[in-house]
Every structure is written in C-alpha cells, then in structure tokens.
Amino acid sequence: MSAPTVERTAQQRVRRTRSRAVSHLPALAVSSLKPHEYDLEPACISLVCPSCRTWVPINKPESLRPKLVPHHTETAGTEDPVRCVGSHRLVVIDVDVERWRKRLEQGVAETNGRRSNRVTRTPKIGAAPAVMQIVTSLVDDKTARKLDEAHVRGCSTCSIKDDKGNILRAADLTSRCTDGRRLAQLAAHTKRLAPARRKAQMDREDWNDRRAWGLRLLHEQQWQNVSEPVADADLRRVRDTLAALIQTLNPRKADAPQLTDWERADLMSAITLLATQEEQLTR
Template sequence: MSVSAMEPTARLRKSRTRTPKVSAREALTVSNLRPHQYDLRPACASLICPDCTTWVPITGIQATIHKLVPHHAGTAREDAPIRCSGSNRRVIIDVKYEVWQRSLEEGGAETNGRRANRVTRKPKVAVAPAITQILSPLLDAKAAVRMYEAHTKRCATCAPSGRDRCVDGGRLAHLVAHKQRTEPARRAALTIREELAEQREQGLWLLRELQWASTANSVRRADIQRAHDALVAMLPSLSPKKADGPQLSDWERADLMSAIRMLATKVEQHSR
C-alpha cells in the first residue's frame, strides 16, 4: 500500500473541466466580499480565492450551482503543481449584476475624488537652556564658586573630592573653570568700559559748558531787557498823570516798591 503524499498533486486535465464534484467546505457568499473582489460579468465571471488570493473563474454562472474551477495554489509554470484547497468550492451569488455594477462605480468615483492626506509636520521644540547657562553671563568667578559649593553641599551625587559629579555639578564645575580663566580679561574690559563712560560724561559736561558760554551774553541781555521793561511799566503807577486820578493805598504802594527793588537787584546782578 503506497503512502499518500502530504499535499495533493495536480494532474493534467482538459482545458474545460467537466466534473460533478463539489468541495465539502462551506460555500462562499458573494455578498460577504467587497465589490472589487469579484466580477459578475457573464463573459468573465470570477472572484479572488480566499486561500491563494488569485483570480479564479466561476463555473456554471448561468446554472443553478456555481463553484470555483480547480486551480493551482502557485503561479502557473513557475511554482510546484499543488492544487489549491479552494478548488470546486461552491459559490452563492446573492448579488444582482446591476447592484454590483452600481456599487463598483460609486466606489470608483469616491476614490477618484479623494484627496491625499497632507502630512503636518510637528514643529521642533527648542531645548530649554539650563539655569547655569542662563546665569552664566551674570556671574563672576566668586559667584560661580559660591554656587558650585552650595550645590556640592546639598547634592548626594557630587562628592567633595570632585571625582563624581551629576549633570548640574559638571556644568557648574565647567562654569567655575571658565570664569576663573576669563576673569582677568573681564575685569580689564570692565575697567575700560568704566573709563570710557567717565570720559563720555566729562565730554558731555564740557560740551554743555561751551554751549552755555556761546549763548550766555545773549541770554543776559534778554534778562536785563525784560527786567527794564517791567520797571518802566511799574513806574507810572507811583506818580499818576492826573492829580485827581486814583491813588495807591499804603499796602499797594509797599508791594509795588518791593517789586521794583527786586527788579533793580536782578538788573544789577545781570549787569555784572
């Protein structure tokens, strides 16, 4: 007795198979498939076999019983001739041709009008600088050393010997070394800036003095003329032109004399 092979081997058969055999597997229902997975045109009735995912003709499309033709599981003339387990499997066509064609056309129109999804790139967020990097321009060498010592006292990772350091401790140590190395140059630059600022202030003060000296005489003459005009306007009030004119009271005369003395003093001061 010969031992049967593990997989059935297809044998040569006629181009048009006429066999009453029907597979014992559960029948395929067309309504459970998508419209693009089967074709109900009478000239080329076929569907995609679920087992080998290839297009397989349907026999007896005009008859009562429909089934898949026997076919191989692989590519013809390339793979081994092994029969697919979906051969002679019954097919239940419960979809009308007009309904299938309409659903296929609607799906094609929807696909053609669909736009490609636009990919929105997520913006890259800049990495926030560390506290030591923010305070670096504001610290001098002494302040950097104090900050490093305070961090070493409260940090459990940073050892007093300086061998083991955490991330912040390493940054602070680098900051201290950088500040100590650049401290002489920083102090020299600061001294130069202070001297330049002092010279600029002295230059502005000298410029103001020169500008005032160029206009002092004209300003003095204008002040003297203004005081003189005020005195000329006040003197007629002391001696009215008409004898029966209005006379000043003692209080008014005292106020007027005080104002005249002040104007006279101002004219004397400007005339020096």
C-alpha cells in the first residue's frame, strides 16, 4: 500500500504588525523641534518628519525605543510611492507635556497680539485754511482796522516816521512785513464785506423778532382755548379746600377733638388766604 501524498503549498504568512527595522538616521530629539512641530497629546502623539516635512505618528511612545511609523513622501494613492528615509527613525521624547502646552499657549498669545500686516490706507486730508481765512469770519471791520493800526504803531517796517520818530502814515502794501501785509488785507477785506454782513445781521435779528412774536401769539391763542376750564378747576379746588378747613374749624360732631389756640389761629390764616384767592378768581 502506497503512502499518502501530502500536498505542499506555500501558506500566506501573517504580516507582522510592528517591524524591528531601525533607520540609519540618528535619533530625533523632540526638544530640537519647534513647539508647533510636534503634538504630545496622548490621543494623537505625532511630529513633523524633518526629512519630508509631513506629520507622522510616533509608534509606541511609552516604550523605551519609540519610532516614527513607516510613511511615504507622496500623497496617498500615488503609484509607485517612495518610502521616506525617516521611516522607523528613533525618537527621544525629552519634553514634558505640561511644559509643551504652556509654551504653545504663550506662542498663541504672542501671535494674537501681533499687529496685522494689512495695509491701512490713510485718508487724504485737504489743505487747512489760512489763519486769515479763519479770522475773517470772526473779526468785524472795526476790529480789523484797530489791529492794523496797532501793528503799524509797533512795527518799524510798516510805518513811515519823520526825523523825530513820529509816525506819519502807514507804508505801502508792498513795503510792509508779512504780518502787516496780512493785517492790511484783512482790514480791506472786512471793510468790503461790512455792508453785506450788517445787512445779514439785521435780517437775522428781524427774523428772530418775528419768530418770537409769532410764538407769543401762538401761546396766547392756546391759553385762550383752555383758560376757562383751568379757571373753573382752580376755583373748584379753592372752594373745596376752604370748605374742608371751615368744617375742621367748626366740627359737626360733639365728640370731635378740640383745637388748640395755635391750631385755630393757623386755620384762620389759611381760611383768610383761600377766601382772598376765591375772590380774585371770581372777578
């Protein structure tokens, strides 16, 4: 009897979940990276691979020899991907989690406090008016003339004097100093505008008077419409108060409390005053 034949076929071997391969690159210290280039949270502990600048998880971070997981330099789904040389690189976790978290919070606070690099356009500002243009609306012709005369008396350039130093007259406009020329122009300008300014002021005063007169007439008309009801209400209030005081002075009940001499004198004064008011209202 022949021996049974055994079919010898290669069985699929179970793939090892973890590899013992170690990269030839030196161990990577987490402290050599910037705080924003690694994440020490237990749920997603990872860092940025210095070789390919991509985020890579750390395999078995609690063990004695944590390593970077194998990864490619291309995006997922790329044909013929090339494995990064940083795969299986040893990692030295020499940073405390709390210290890393504080450094990260301080960095975020500093970044939020920085000024924006957005360009803010400065609005265009028109030219400011000259001083004489501002003063013209505030000074009348008499004041401008007095300022010009005072400047001529105190300025040797703007005045013509005799041998004894007496002022004869003001110098020509072209011979005067800068301030004297401006004051002379201001005096001439206000003198030219004086009639129109006086007319505008008179019109404004006339309009204010007519407006005040119209308001007074309106108030009188409104008061005439309500004067009679108001007078009746005042008379009725005075009579009711007077009747109440007279009843208090002469109570109807025999057992009512008696008033003192001071209280009776006060009531008499109040009754006299109310009687005078009633007489004035009934006229």
